[in-house]
Amino acid sequence: MDPVTRAQPATVEALTQAKGVSLRCWGTRGSIPTPGPGTVRYGGNTTCFELRHGGARLIFDAGSGIRPLGLDVVEKGPDTIHIFLTHFHWDHIQGFPFFAPLYDPEDSIKVIGPKQKDIDVQNLFAGQMGPIYFPIPFSVVAAEMEFEHLNEGAYELGDVRMEVMRVRHPSFVLAYRITVGESTICLVPDNELEGDMYDLGAGWEKRIVDFVGDADLLIHDSMYTDEEYAYRVGWGHSTFSQAVRLAEEGGVGRLLFFHHDPNRTDEELDRIVADVRDEALSRGSSVMIDAAAEEIDIPLESGT
Ligand SMILES: [Zn+2]
Ligand SMILES: [Zn+2]
Numbered sequence: 001m002d003p004v005t006r007a008q009p010a011t012v013e014a015l016t017q018a019k020g021v022s023l024r025c026w027g028t029r030g031s032i033p034t035p036g037p038g039t040v041r042y043g044g045n046t047t048c049f050e051l052r053h054g055g056a057r058l059i060f061d062a063g064s065g066i067r068p069l070g071l072d073v074v075e076k077g078p079d080t081i082h083i084f085l086t087h088f089h090w091d092h093i094q095g096f097p098f099f100a101p102l103y104d105p106e107d108s109i110k111v112i113g114p115k116q117k118d119i120d121v122q123n124l125f126a127g128q129m130g131p132i133y134f135p136i137p138f139s140v141v142a143a144e145m146e147f148e149h150l151n152e153g154a155y156e157l158g159d160v161r162m163e164v165m166r167v168r169h170p171s172f173v174l175a176y177r178i179t180v181g182e183s184t185i186c187l188v189p190d191n192e193l194e195g196d197m198y199d200l201g202a203g204w205e206k207r208i209v210d211f212v213g214d215a216d217l218l219i220h221d222s223m224y225t226d227e228e229y230a231y232r233v234g235w236g237h238s239t240f241s242q243a244v245r246l247a248e249e250g251g252v253g254r255l256l257f258f259h260h261d262p263n264r265t266d267e268e269l270d271r272i273v274a275d276v277r278d279e280a281l282s283r284g285s286s287v288m289i290d291a292a293a294e295e296i297d298i299p300l301e302s303g304t
Contacts, residue, residue: 021051021053021180021299022051023050023185023298024295025049025256025292025295026048026049026050026066026069027046027066028045028065028258028259028291028294029044029047029259029260029262030047030223030237030258030259030260031259031261031262032046032091033045033046033094034262038266039260039265039266040266042269042292043293045063045065045095046063046065046091047061047065047086047091047092047259048061048062048064048065048069048095049061049187051178051180051185052297056080057079057080058084058157059081059082059083060083060084060085060086060187061083061085061092061189062083062092062095062096063091063092063095064095064098065294067095068295070098070099070102073100074101078104078106079107079108080108081101081107081108081109081110082109082110083096083109083110083111083112084112084150085112085114086113086175086176086187086190087113087171087172087173087190088113088124088171089170092190093125096125097134097136102141102143103141103143105144107144108144108146109145109146111125111146111148112147113149114149114151114174115149115172116172120147120149121148125138125147126138151164152166159180160178160179160180161178161179161180162176162177162178162179163211164176165207165211168192168193168197168200168236169190169198173190173191175189175191175211177211177215183216183300184216184217185215185216185300186212186215186220186252188221189259190221190236190237190259191208191220191221192234192237193242193246194233195233195234197234208246209250212247213250214250215250215252216300217254217300218243218246218250219255219256220243220247220255220257220258221237221238221243221259222238222239222240222242222243222257223237223238223261224237225239225240226239226240226241240272244289247287248280252287253288254287254288254290255288255289256291256292257292258291260291272291276289
């Protein structure tokens with residue numbers, strides 16, 4: 001039997017013994033939504049995650065995946081929702097005007113993200129609902145809204161601990177390290193691991209390895225193959241092999257490729273994942289490797 005196929009069921013079995021913390025990717029695609037038969041399994045919606053823990057709704061990014069997530073909120077009843085943003089490129093905010101809880105006065109929504117120079121988070125969001133871009137003005141929003149600026153640092157929200165770090169991508173972009181109980185997840189949706197086009201200070205390479213260090217799960221930008229990257233240097237995204245290298249250097253348990261290229265079909269992703277796994281196993285790597293898929297719950301050990 002192929003060693004790759006032997007390794008994966010054991011992984012799934014171990015993960016299903018988790019107790020109460022899980023992550024769902026509601027959108028895995030980068031740049032633009034890509035519906036169609038070629039992207040059914042890994043998904044065509046753009047960036048959106050939900051951390052499920054004790055009934056709290058913690059959402060990360062508001063790409064088109066936040067629309068079906070909003071329908072889930074409507075179905076289960078009004079809620080207190082936190083939306084943490086990595087940055088304001090279209091694929092990370094374009095689902096927000098279609099997030100149904102916005103229009104329910106019983107919902108309470110707090111949006112937390114990095115201000116861009118002197119433009120605050122509320123203006124960045126209200127801007128995309130201006131009349132030139134969208135028919136319904138932000139003033140129609142009925143939910144109780146709050147906006148908060150977030151910078152690099154460490155934060156706590158109940159028993160969820162978050163560390164936030166600036167990463168290499170055009171504009172001011174954040175990555176999140178989230179710890180609940182014994183589980184640590186790192187979300188790094190858009191980040192170019194190599195190159196020197198972003199000046200984020202000396203020692204950034206070591207800081208990002210420490211940031212993902214010993215995480216149970218790392219979800220990292222893996223938009224390009226090595227061949228494609230040769231023509232995309234400076235575009236703000238990483239390769240599959242760069243993400244694997246980071247996971248190995250950081251001693252990460254499981255890596256999920258993310259921010260799938262809009263032109264990447266499910267079959268191509270399957271092939272890439274299999275090749276990268278083979279290569280990693282042949283090097284004796286202990287990192288479990290897969291590609292993030294839409295609407296799949298990833299359970300994690302909470303330590304409770
Ligand atoms: Zn993006
Ligand atoms: Zn981006």
